[in-house]
Amino acid sequence: MEDERQVPRRRARWPLWTALAVVAALVGCVLPTALVAGRLLDPPPRSAGDPAPGSDRTPDGPAARLAGAIGAQLDRQAEALLRGDRAGFLAVAEPAARDDLARQFTSLRALRVAVWRAEPSGEPTPTPDRPGQWRQLVTYRYCLVEPACTPSPVLAGTRWRAGADGPRLVAVEPSKSERTGTRPWEVSELAVSHGPRTLVATTPDQRGRLPALLAAAEAAAVVADRYVVDGVRPDRYRIFYAGRDEWRRWYGGDRPEWTGGYVVTVGGGHHEVVLNAAALRSGGLAELLRHELTHAASLPAGGWSGESAWWLVEGIAELAGSADRPVVGYSGLDEVRRLVAGGWDGGLEGLAPAADAPAGRVTASYGIGYLAVRHLLDRYGEQRLLAFFRAVVHDRRPVADAAREVFGEPWPTLRDDCVAYVRTAAG
Structure with a gap:
């Protein structure tokens, strides 16, 4: 996501909320003007x-x-x-x-x-x-x-x-550009640290954060590399750590208030990650980096758009962010329970939260995506899960066709199984 506002603390861990600026930031977005x-x-x-x-x-x-x-x-x-x-x-x-x-x-x-x-x-x-x-x-x-x-x-x-x-x-x-906005190096002086798999950049007044940011980014890159689905790892994961003013300027700003970070596609097959410094005051850096870098690793070179597969795109990133913790250790379960108990209709396709959604609804949406993807992982394994992701997100195959081809199951049955798993985990 993009834009810097004062982000209120939602709970002890900042949720891995990302509005995916990448949905609109496609290669070729720099049009003649x-x-x-x-x-x-x-x-x-x-x-x-x-x-x-x-x-x-x-x-x-x-x-x-x-x-x-x-x-x-x-x-x-x-x-x-x-x-x-x-x-x-x-x-x-x-x-x-x-x-x-x-x-x-x-x-x-x-x-x-x-x-x-x-x-x-x-x-x-x-x-x-x-x-x-x-x-x-x-x-x-x-x-x-x-x-x-x-x-x-x-x-x-x-x-x-x-x-x-x-x-x-x-x-x-x-x-x-209405799709990508202004790049950080166009408008800000940057202090940068480089590692074997990542670069992290921020403004000189936050230079002291760079050693911790780089260490966390390098660790997150090891996880994110597991979720490359097209065989091509990012040459470097590019991470920009935005203070208040930079959050408002970089890549156009104007993100939902609940945004902790986002990924934007900048062309040439490259994705760049922006982190909201205000959102990380209470911690959660390692988890947020695993989430965002997994987007950069897993999404198509030209970006991604659409809401029907939002649960899958964010569920994969949440899976990486959770660092192989058991489901009972997932920190968004309380919000998922409240949404399920409050009459969730069992839909996955319309799960994406609105820009003005309350904090609990946002956390629950990401949590349901995580649980649905976790069920597919536990049942079919990582290789087939990533094959399904590639068919739906990269190849833009209908979910029903992808489910039949990759899992050998009709999608309505498989979707019902995912929903049942969510309800059981939230019970």
Whole structure:
């Protein structure tokens, strides 16, 4: 989930609640857009090959030549970033832009950026309220740590001033994709620690949390790796620990108030985890990390959407979060009991809690998902459970077809067995 609000303490352990920002953050979400008054908006339809509005309508006109010159400056900047040349990275910009760029340089280097490519998207357009300046959309593609990764794309607006010695960068505006929102390194200085399987990042004022975060993340990665269903482990689990302001800014914010963490798909097959620092004041870090990293391990490269399989997606993550504890040790059982006793209809497909759901209802929803998945695990084993997950979530097969194919059972019968197990465990 995303967004930082003051999250009230629900009980001694912060529940593993995740609104799965990943549901809407799909690969390809960085769509062509037009920049208007500093905001990225969807453009009107244009015919293939049409130049940008307001540009010279010839392929060798002033706008096209300026785009080429901007591209050359972006190439120089990319080369400087990758070799760690801060002065070279800032050299393409005017003084007013350098503080923001310096912060971005520091954060990307701390994240160990391994690939950085920047390409003009379309042609620049004049800025009416800023004579002599041009707006240019730029697609940035990046990898962290691993140079052989499939890069993640970011579309951002930039402003340039044309001059006799070439274009100079005036400003870079944070990306505003409605699906992924602004990446942490675009707007925050980051302190980062790296391990063999994870990287953890936060703001400098919370640098002291990094050793504990990294240790917990590395331990959680060992668990999450068991839940890879497509044979491809994440090259690194990326975890961002968000304070109050960062929770509101990173990836667009605006998460349900009960959110403790979330996963967002950023393209290139990469998922990033955000943890709500306020939610972890009373503990629960290890459990929450196991839950969220399991989402990053188990979900499709392009993300996931839909509510009918919410119980399965969250049930798998809760299973990992519970760390093989017996069912009687699951901390959400009291809330499950209250929901079952209060007239739960036995449905799994509509289990996802609303954004304004009360704490008990949220915990019970996750608990029922956990118990249903736990029943499938106990009855069929981990290999077949993951095969079922892959068929439903990755291959988007109807649950009835997947149940028949993987378990050899009709889904209505199997669903009734899962519900009976939930009622028995809650009894």
